[in-house]
Amino acid sequence: MTEIRGVGIGLGVAQGPVARMAEPLPAPLDEPSALTPDEETARVTDAVAAVARELEERGAQAGGAARDVLEAQAMMAEDPTLADEVGTRVRAGKTGEFAVHDAFASFREQLTALGGYLGERAADLDDVAQRVIARLRGVAAPGVPDPEHPFVLVAKDLAPADTALLDLDKVLALVTTEGGPTSHTAILAREKSIVAIVGAGAAKDLVDGETVIVDAAKGVVTTDPTDEERAQAQHRADARASAASAPITDGALADGTAVPLLANLGNPAAAAEAVALGAEGVGLFRTEFLFLSSAQAPTVEQQREAYTQLLQAFPGKKVVVRVLDAGADKPLPFLNDAHEENPALGLRGLRALRASEDILREQLTALAEADAATDADLWVMAPMVSTVEETEYFTAVAREYGVKTAGVMVEVPSSALLADHILASADFASIGTNDLTQYTLAADRLLGSVASFQDPWHPAVLRLIREVGRAGAERGKPVGICGEAAADPLLAVVLVGLGATSLSMAPTALADVRATLLEHTLDDARVIADATLAATDAATARAAAMTAAARTHQKETQQ
Known part of the structure; x- marks a missing residue:
């Protein structure tokens, strides 16, 4: 038996x-062609067109974000x-x-140097180039294998074209040698409830x-697990499946402390x-979908229709809407299309909206009209607030x-450190851990070369979250995590221990x-959180939390 360690996504187990x-x-x-330039050009044009159509067809089948x-x-x-x-x-x-x-490799280097959203697209270029070259050679493109039986998929990482159409009846689990907790594969695993370990x-x-147990x-x-280990793993998988099918209850700790569990949409x-x-409401509604596919901002009427549709789905429930978060990896031609050397530190979020205030005011008009027409409890927050x-x-x-x-959203260290003053004006704070981790560790969240730094378990990030939790408690203001x-x-338990009042x-992660949460009291959560704050890096913080959680859970079961 050998154990290979990585970052687990969720609580699942599979074999x-x-x-x-x-x-x-x-x-x-690099050798001369036996064909004329016109003949080679025709080959390439046909291959590129075939690959593009295949990708579009896969997208149409997959739907959603994958499309x-x-x-x-x-x-x-x-x-x-x-071309x-x-x-x-x-x-x-x-x-x-x-x-x-050669052309794709050269273009890839240029995108990588730009970083941010374009840097992330550089990795997709590799996949496209491989598909075109495979078409030219008349061979199958590298991709997900099909052994005609259920299997554990092991890969360096997965390209979007591969993940979009995974057969979840056959893929028992995912294991990647690269990637971190916010990689494309990790996000897919959470969305689809696939057992996964990344960065192994x-x-x-x-x-x-x-045969392996994941x-x-x-x-x-x-x-090379033993029969006993395989039986234990199957027992845990069966128990988890049973728990998932149990009646849905509101989020709470073992002592009855309410922790509302909301959805990101x-x-x-x-x-x-x-x-x-079982979502008890919405903790983050991203409004970018209305803007990203347009050459101009949507009208107030178009926005009101979408917001009304959302609010009607949650009568009497809290719905937190984030106003447009454009810039950085989401540039918009009608808002902030000027070239920036480092867009992640440029005109994005609320900064961009202030520069084009009419867009912000139209969005707030549409939200107010939708709120008046529905019974949901509308909360509205601004992205990338730093002062x-x-x-x-x-x-x-x-x-x-x-x-x-x-x-407001707390996504940069300055707003976390000033949370007591910020919450004097704001009615609530919502912590965006992806960007907070990026800016705390100075590691572009979309850049694979620094993916190992993009880990919200890092004690520096957790200490900033603690500051916001303390400020919320002192001001009597809610602090959510989105x-x-x-x-x-397990990190959810830590976040509650640090002062988060909703998650x-x-x-698909709600269950x-x-x-x-039901395994730990509020005191337990605080003990587990304290254990992570004593660590010096993400790995030891996660290990400390696991040890402390096992200890507190054992104590609870013995009482």
């Missing part, structure tokens, strides 16, 4: 035979600039395969067919599923439009978090 993702195709040789990602990849494949770069190499006598490989470097040595709760892949169409999975003055500005403007509950951290069941997450 089965390994099936490895095929290795990337070898790079084409948007795959459509973006299809557009990338047919980018005129890339020109490929053409230049073909006219120089190169083969179509080498021309595609030693998994590169696993071979096809060997224990996300412990972050461990066990190779990006579109009103997702509301019904969230309600079915007290920004807080005062937003809450004042929101109140002009009759917004009863106006708050970043990916809330979907980690918002992908709806695991609900079950884990």
